[in-house]
Amino acid sequence: MPVELDDLTPLFRQLRALAWQQHRERLSIADRQLMLTASTMSEALRARRQIRHLSDVEFQVFSQMGEDGIIEWLIQNLPIRSESFVEFGVEDYKESNTRYLLRHRNWKGFVIDASIQNVEEITKDSIFWRHSLIAKSYFIDRENINDILKESGFNEDIGLLSIDIDGNDYWVFDAIETVKPDIVICEYNAVFGDLHAVTVPYDPAFQRRIAHPSWLYFGASIRALEMAAARKGYVLLGSNLAGHNAFFVRGDLASTLSIEDRRARPSLIRESRDEDGALSYADGLDRAALIRDMPVLDLETGQTVALGSFGALYGPDWHARIASPKS
Structure with a gap:
């Protein structure tokens, strides 16, 4: 049948x-x-009181690279004032600099992404009800960032601030007055080099994928971020090994950390795109050549010039690393 x-x-x-x-x-x-x-792994870091470089304590749980380990080591070795954080540019928060911090240490958090859909995904995640987490959708610029922070309630001393918006990172960091974090993580554009304090000119509507087809034109150089940090009383601790996230700490706390080499690393990441938006894998010095005609603001002179007008972008150490022949 x-x-x-x-x-x-x-x-x-x-x-x-x-x-x-x-x-x-x-x-x-x-x-x-x-x-x-x-x-x-977090517990094992407690034995590492002295390190050569921040990259020595890297490990990855939810971060893009090894930022989880670096953050954990810093918290273990600093007198953090507030167990709270703010992070910009988290997408759906599956991969972020603070998700492990939220889960492992149960800090309070405020995360922001420009996509409403991404924020909706965060609110559906069990992490949203298991922890004290606020998630909001905003397109951040230097005009609105302080009001956003005030309205969220995260407007005083916080433990950590993470900025990764692939565009106006320098301008937003420089504009922040509402929060006073102990630790600041900010993405730098290593393609801009380590010799000059340059950033993309301010455009509140800046979008990396639209600004240049290569997607390599965005953000600011490490020297530009160091300048903004110094004005706020922060000093550079170094970067992750991949060479795209810089770590800063309040100046009065810097001497409590034993780090031999506090320089930021160059990046070898091959994330360039072609005209169709597919990865083109531009390598080494070729990356800067793709955007040599794009305008950058020289923060030391106040002039807007083409990136290529500087000639050399990289100091000897960075140049040797970036331009080394392929193995």
Whole structure:
């Protein structure tokens, strides 16, 4: 006797529900194992009181590179005033500089992304009800950032501020007056080099993918961020090994940390795009050549000039690393 399709529907639904249940259980087990391993690594850092460079204490849990380990080491070795953080540019918060901090140390947090859809995804994540987390959608610029922070309630001393908006990072960092973080993480554009204090000219509507087809024209050089940080009383501690996130700390805390080399690293990341938006893998010095005609503001002279007009962008150490022949 042939089986009717309607007779199979309940069985199909049961099997689908069972499959989803097993999938969730596997994810839960994997997540617990991940957090257990990360906690063990965090505990191992306590023996590292002196380090050569911040990259020595890197490990990755939810961060893009090794920022989770660096943040954990800094918190272990600094008298943090407030167990709270603010992070800009988090997308759906699956990959971020503060997710491990939220889960491992249960800090309070405020995260911002320009995409409403991304923020909706964050609010659906169990992390949103398990922790004290605020998630809002704003397109951040230097005019609105202080009002946004005031309205959120994160408007005084905080433990950590992370800025990664792929555009007006310098301008937003420089404009912030509402919060006084102990630690600041800010993305720098290593393609701009380490010799000059330059940034993209301010445009409140700046979008990296529109500004130049290569996607390499954005943000500010490490020297530009150092200048902004110094005006606010912060000093550079170094960077991650990948060479795109710089770490700063309040000047009165800098001497409590034993770090031999506090220089930022150059980047070898090959994230350039072609005219169709696909990765083109421009390498080494070729990356700067792609955007040599693009305007940058020289913060030391106040003049807006083409990036290529500077000639050399990289000091000897950076140049040797970036221009070295492929292995």
